Amino acid sequence: MFSFHRIIAEQDLTPGVTTLVRSEEKAKLLETLGLKAVVGNLNDLELLTSLAEKAHVIFSVADADNYQAILALLRGMKKRHETTGDVSVLIHTSGTGYVKGYIVIPSTIYGRANHKLVQAGISNNQSDQIPKLISVALQRGIAGMTGKGLSVWPDIEIGELSDLYYILLDGILNKNPAVGSGVDGYNFGANSEHQWYDISKGIAVALHELGKVKSDDPTSFEKEELTTYFRYEALGYYLGSNSRCRANHSKAIGWSPKKTSEDMVKSIIPECEFLAMSNLPTSNLKETLTPKSIKVPSATPGWNLDAWQYVPEEKSAPYTVIVMAHGLSGNKTMGLKQFAEFFVKMGYAAVVFDYRRWGSSDGKPRQVLKVNEQLEDYRTVIKYCRQQPVFDPNRIVVWGTSFSGGHAVCLAAERNLNVFAAIGQCPYLGETVAPSYNFTFLKTAGCAILDVIRQSLGFSPLLINATSEPKTVGVMNTHDSKAGMDAIVRNVEGAEYPNTINASSVFELGSYSPKDKAKNIECPTLIVHCLNDSLCLTPGADATATASPHVQYETLDTNHFSIYPGGDMYEENLKLQKEFLQKHVPV
Incomplete structure (x- = not known):
């Protein structure tokens, strides 16, 4: 929500905003700000489609790569178009005739947010990449980088990226001719460039001064460390690749960021202080x-x-x-x-x-x-x-x-x-x-039918043994069922096993x-x-x-x-x- 606070700050927009959040607690906090809140997540595909069908403008800022979520949003926009004729607006973070698409592609985001949503405990105040590298440095005892850290990436301060979203929405609603959509709707969020070595070095110096790492110089990640710290080896190598862009479209619509990579390096110090003091892992x-x-x-x-x-x-x-x-x-x-x-x-x-x-x-x-x-x-x-x-x-x-x-x-x-x-x-x-059609089978079937009758009349179920010896009434009565279940109970401290189940469960099992x-x-x-x-x-x-x-x-x-x-x-x-x-x- 780092990009969202500028929008809800405009009182004339607040009543028409619906937010999707993952917890009841945050929903209640948002409602105190005059916003409608729906509890769910990007995997609630039917919910996404329903919400999209009701909205003219949709901000997709949570996960750029959730393909199924985007399809769900598009299905809702299509339904809206077919029902009302409205051409919805989709502003998607880096990720059709019934949708005008606008894509915002952030670069390396830095800085700590402190807007109203953060203060209310609703929004996360951190970005991802730099805090992740700080956390990795704390775990390995020394700051790290992929290769020699010579790869070049663009960067943007978190507040100035938020401004881009607001200016883009304002331009869309006011029909600014400079705001393009579709193939002309790519808007990069970047203002300067850095080498990853500069970030790793800044982390090393800051944490070394805090006494949290053993050197003020970063070292290269070993191959096996890439999987350990970044889940996939390819993600580790990703930080060793170049990523370059120019924010020409973004600046053409009135966006004018000021902060540069020098400000980014300065922001590393408070990030390190916060994570070193409040987010250290425990070994207990x-x-x-x-x-x-x-x-x-x-x-x-x-x-x-x-x-x-x-x-x-x-x-x-x-x-x-x-x-x-x-x-x-x-x-x-x-x-x-x-x-x-x-x-x-x-x-x-x-x-x-x-x-x-x-x-x-x-x-x-x-x-x-x-x-x-x-x-x-x-x-x-x-x-x-x-x-x-x-x-x-x-x-x-x-x-x-x-x-x-x-x-x-x-x-x-x-x-x-x-x-x-x-x-x-x-x-x-x-x-x-397969059941053996003998007297035990007949007794079990009789119990199952009686259980169905009892429950249909509102009486308590007829319970039988869940596990039993062969040729005795029970749902599981093979040669090793009773002994096997008893062994689990015996081998696991604190295990409790009533060994009962409703007799008609055999019908559920069969189907x-x-x-x-x-x-x-x-x-x-x-x-x-x-x-x-x-x-x-x-x-x-x-x-x-x-x-x-x-x-x-x-x-x-x-x-x-x-x-x-x-x-x-x-x-x-x-x-x-x-x-x-x-x-x-x-x-």
Whole structure:
């Protein structure tokens, strides 16, 4: 919002402005300024389309590279044009006959904002590149640069960039003939140039004087450091490339920036002082692994989802977050803590939750399986994460195990949900052991039918064993089901397992086939299948693996329960997931 404060400062525009923000807290603050606020994010594609359909001018300033978000905005503008004939205005930050497009391409932004939105706690007051290099210097103990730092980039002070947005909007609304659109609508936000060495040297000197690094000279990043600090090696090399421009269009419409690269170098000192004093990472691993208990409002009014939120304090926010839930008839105490702690040690955040009616979450009747409800709970927690400033809304990984492993596959296939990656370990994908048509089967079927009747009449559900020995009534009664689940409970400290489920859950299981959704998967998805699994059979995993080129299929020569904490293939399972995350979702 650094570019937005000039616009809302104009009282005649304020009543007609709608803002999209990620948290209820910021929405309330914006409303105190006379603005309409909608809670959501760039992954809420239907919401973006709806908002765009209602707007004449749209500022897209959050993420230049979110292709799906821009398509959603364009769909809304097209609907508006078809309905009203209005030609909408799109002002996009660096990123059709029914839209007039204007693109603002900022350069290296520097300085700290201190306008009304910052003071109200709504807007971030920092840019990205220089604070990132300062944070990296604090982590490695010496300032760094790509190569010799000889690459040349343009720069602009944060307040003067804000002026460009305002002048552009003013020119559009007042039909300034100098303001071009389409191919003539590129407006660079730049006023001078610098070499990256100058920035790295300025960081080195400032932090050395503060006693935070060991030298006042920067050093070149090693190849492996580029991945460590910039997520991708290519992003590190990006800082070693040249980026040059001239702001001719911008200045032709009346924009007149004054500050130069000398001002940029001077701005490094207060940035270093702020980050060195207030944003130092902690190395207290014990605190890192202590989750915060949270309540996430579910889709059912009055029912909250109980969750544990972990953040890797040794990394800086916003964090890539892994959203995790339990399998059939389980709850989050049954080994999910150990998986979450493993991910946190790798540098990821994790949010682990219980579904409605299960574990510590609200909802009655208890221990009742509703597949659609569980999928909805995943979406609810994902939306919650996208609204938290501590998490990166574009880097959410959905994780599931056993029955929820199938949920992970279904959610990965939901293109509107737009998750970054997915992991399903020993996932239920729609293929399970065929029932034996014996007396046990008849008793189980009878219980299931009776449960349907009871619940339809408003009575409490008929609960049966979730796991049981072979030839006894239970939803999971293969040769290793009861012993395997007992082993999880025995091996995991604090695990609680009622071992009950509504009898009619067998009908839900029979109609649920995640493998049929897999063809729509477009994000990296890991399937870890157990070859000796008696519950989640190989044909389902095979079908899922071949349905989409984005599925990575790994197998372990073990049973369904041995990949959990205490099992003989637990470490091998973790290794596969670690390699997948490091390759596709590096932090």
